[in-house]
Amino acid sequence: MSEPIPVEELLDRILGTVEPLSHFPQPLMEVLGLAIAEDVAAPIALPTFDNSAMDGYAVVAADVADASPEQPVRLPVVGEIGAGQANLMAMSPGSAVKIMTGAPVPAGCDAVVPYEWTDRGVARVEISEAPQVGQNIRRAGEDVAAGDLLVREGTVLGPRHLGLLAAVGRATVQARPRPRVVIISTGSELREVGTPLARDAIYDGNSFLLAAAARRAGAIAYRVGIVPDEPRAFLDALSDQLVRADLVVTSGGVSQGDYDVVKEALSPLGTVWFGTVAMQPGKPQGFGVVGEDRTPIFTLPGNPVSSYISFETFVLPALRRMMGRTPYRRPFTQARLTAPISSPPGRRQFVRAAYDDGAVTPVGGHGSHLIGDLAAADSLVVVPEDTTSVPEGAEVQVLRLDEDF
Structure with missing residues (x-):
């Protein structure tokens, strides 16, 4: 039996084999948690126009500069502007326009008086406090200027990124898809959860463990039914699943026993390496490619702790590389x-x-x-x-x- 290889040697081999998945335009609600594959610059400014930060009255600040509770200023109300209802586009000095939050500020206005400083008049308004020039007006471009870099390539998109992208009108962005990971548990002693358990049988916990770990990494996990210790049954199951797999993970059947079905079935292909790694737990390992599309396959040991730690050490970095996420490895x-x-x-x-x-x-x-x-x-x-x-x-x-x- 050959000497165990170092952990880093196998990991380097894996990362040299696995390639990032091709990116394509995806709807915003499909890319949460994915790494964007393009720089996105703002096609428009935010806000796109000067708008009111308050419900109140648009005024010329000079007209109400002397307003106070003791000596309020009275102005005629010449119109009303609601958000999305910009019928009045300009106003004259000496007048006021009722305006709602988010509504465009009419030309000629340089301040907004909030309702709280007025008597909320309809035909005529009484203003008892003077605003500063520009007060309660959100200026066009004060948040984002057209052309600003919004999201840099490689950024993992979270809810706030999606909100920003939607706010500038992006319906899709370039992103790598979630890898489709097929999980296969092998062993004639395995039983599905929820079924009766014989004295010589155990429940299949590994497929749930590994599928959950893959999903948590951002992948789409397909948990396949249990495969018995029969090479033909294993190869048939694998062949059936390759059509929907970007990556395959098996557990069990990779050591030195008489019934190590994964090793027995895949070794003749010549595309999968089997050996030992200088680690504990997780010493027996296998990695290679299978099928016409040369789909990466990880053959992990069957004991649950070995299987999980092998996933963390080898499969997780591969998934992150496929998704374009860095760093590939969990930091210390x-x-x-x-x-x-x-x-x-x-x-x-x-x-x-x-x-x-x-x-x-x-x-x-x-x-x-x-x-x-x-x-x-x-x-x-x-x-x-x-x-x-x-x-x-x-x-x-x-x-x-x-x-x-």
Whole structure:
């Protein structure tokens, strides 16, 4: 058996194989959480015209400069302008125009008096406080000028970006689509949740774990039914699914056992590498391409903790590359270790842990089957390959699994 390869070697191979998906115009409501694939400049100014910031009266400031509660100024009201109802486009000095918030300010007006400073007259208004020139007027372009860069290529679009893009009239933007990820669990011992469980069977938790992780990464996840330990059944299931897959993830059947169906079925193709990686958990791995479209496939180990940590280490960076999102890898956080850790030499160990205000505490044991401990953890302490022990109080590198990046 060959020596395990370093984590970085396999990751470099993956990122060199997986390509960003082609971008195309997509409706705004479809691109939330996606990386935009173009720079967007404002085609119009915001606001597009001078408009009122208050419900009140448009006036010439000089006409009401001396207004006070003791000596209010009275002006005739010569019209009314509602938002979207710009019938009156100009006004003369010595008059007032009732105006609503957002309505265009008529030519000749240089201030808006809010209702609160008036008697809200209809034919004639009494104004008891003087506005400053420009007060309560939103000037055209004061928010965004035509030609301003609104969103830079590579920005992950959130609700505020979508609101801005809609406000300048963009109905679509160039973005890479969400990768379609097919999740296949293998194992004759697996049963679907909600069905009776025999003494020698277990429920298929991995497909839910991996599909949820893919969805959280921004992908579209297709969870396929359980495939038994039969190479032909596996190849048939894989062939059926490739039509809707940008990427395939399998769990189980990649180690050295007699029933490692994924390895047995794919090895003859010559396009999928199988081997071991210097990491714990997650030592047995496979990666390559399958089908006419050379669809990337990740064959992950079957134990749930190994499968999940392999997803975090290898699949997540690939998905982010496909979506044009950077950085590809989850960033490290420094934290203080609250209990000592031992680690095997020559392997990068990922220790389940709980993070709290700069401190990190190991959770449970090292077993790769301990999904209860995995669910209780929110972080992974990463112990380098050349480190065999880490004392309590040491500063360690931590991957915070529930943090967006």
